[in-house]
Amino acid sequence: MSHVNQNSPKLFARLNRIKGQVEALDHALKNGVACSAFLHQVASVRGAIDGLMSEALEGHIREHLGENSHTSEERQQDLDEVINVLKTYLK
Incomplete structure (x- = not known):
């Protein structure tokens, strides 16, 4: 998850x-x-x-589900991953 590494100073501060x-x-x-x-x-x-x-999820969505990201199949897998994370988080 390169977006987490790119945002690490902000995430570490949090x-x-x-x-x-x-x-x-x-x-x-x-x-x-x-x-x-x-x-x-x-x-x-x-x-x-x-x-x-919220910050980590936004970075993930922008990186993995943006218009210029991955193949259609990879985007679908990323979407499924986000949905599973949200279901777990919102329990």
Whole structure:
């Protein structure tokens, strides 16, 4: 997936922010933070993960399903792959 490698600085930056948010969750649990603060942090992590998925998925779609990409058969396989990923992600 060359598009992931091309976008890696942005993706790594997102991952680092997510790591920080998850570490904050760990810290919150260990230190008995209020339930509402914990829930807000969980929601923030989910939003960050959704943003990461959105960016990676957009790159994949543009690279593999764009007009100038691959043969018709390869595009169909890529389309099936995207559909399977989305089904798994949206469960």
